Amino acid sequence: KNQVEQSPQSLIILEGKNCTLQCNYTVSPFSNLRWYKQDTGRGPVSLTIMTFSENTKSNGRYTATLDADTKQSSLHITASQLSDSASYICVVSAMTGNNRKLIWGLGTSLAVNP
Amino acid sequence: DVKVTQSSRYLVKRTGEKVFLECVQDMDHENMFWYRQDPGLGLRLIYFSYDVKMKEKGDIPEGYSVSREKKERFSLILESASTNQTSMYLCASSLLDTIYFGEGSWLTVV
Numbered sequence: 001k002n003q004v005e006q007s008p009q010s011l012i013i014l015e016g017k018n019c020t021l022q023c024n025y026t027v028s029p030f031s032n033l034r035w036y037k038q039d040t041g042r043g044p045v046s047l048t049i050m051t052f053s054e055n056t057k058s059n060g061r062y063t064a065t066l067d068a069d070t071k072q073s074s075l076h077i078t079a080s081q082l083s084d085s086a087s088y089i090c091v092v093s094a095m096t097g098n099n100r101k102l103i104w105g106l107g108t109s110l111a112v113n114p
Numbered sequence: 115d116v117k118v119t120q121s122s123r124y125l126v127k128r129t130g131e132k133v134f135l136e137c138v139q140d141m142d143h144e145n146m147f148w149y150r151q152d153p154g155l156g157l158r159l160i161y162f163s164y165d166v167k168m169k170e171k172g173d174i175p176e177g178y179s180v181s182r183e184k185k186e187r188f189s190l191i192l193e194s195a196s197t198n199q200t201s202m203y204l205c206a207s208s209l210l211d212t213i214y215f216g217e218g219s220w221l222t223v224v
Binding site: 031033034041042044045046049052065091093094102104106107 | 118121156158204206213214215217
């Protein structure tokens with residue numbers, strides 16, 4: 001069964017600290033993995049996309065990693081800011097022929113406190 | 115920038131009412147989607163469309179229908195709203211692998 005699991009479910013950190021969010025998946029056949037940021041009451045916004053051949057990709061203070069062998073991805077946030085408080089959602093794309101199916105994780109809720 | 119606009123941010127409807135949620139995108143994307151998002155359940159796909167007048171059922175289409183008469187517009191219809199359809203509804207459009215979401219419509223059915 002295709003599944004995406006994220007951990008932790010929620011996280012509280014102090015402003016300026018780093019944190020790492022995890023995404024484990026059992027999706028086949030794997031096409032790509034994307035991280036979204038969703039502010040409270042808003043729609044998700046894409047942070048980064050990773051394909052099978054990519055190990056690391058950065059977007060400012062956000063760095064995503066992908067280990068296709070262990071089927072794990074992480075999102076590392078450096079020097080957190082109050083505006084990083086949001087839900088972070090991992091979504092994995094499975095491609096079968098011309099059909100693409102997205103499997104969404106439940107997200108990690110991050111609170112950055114001053 | 116891509117813009118996906120959902121016409122209503124907050125709605126309160128009565129049980130049994132017919133509800134229309136409208137969505138417009140301005141980037142000529144062929145693919146459009148309707149999701150609902152509930153605490154503990156994440157994003158669930160209701161319907162999607164890959165072309166005008168084309169529609170495909172997602173994972174939870176029961177109780178919903180959609181309409182795509184123009185490329186830029188994708189409407190979600192609740193024929194007879196029920197309390198279990200109280201949720202946040204997200205419209206999205208996509209180009210290749212990138213999905214762009216609207217701001218969401220909060221629907222409360224009383």
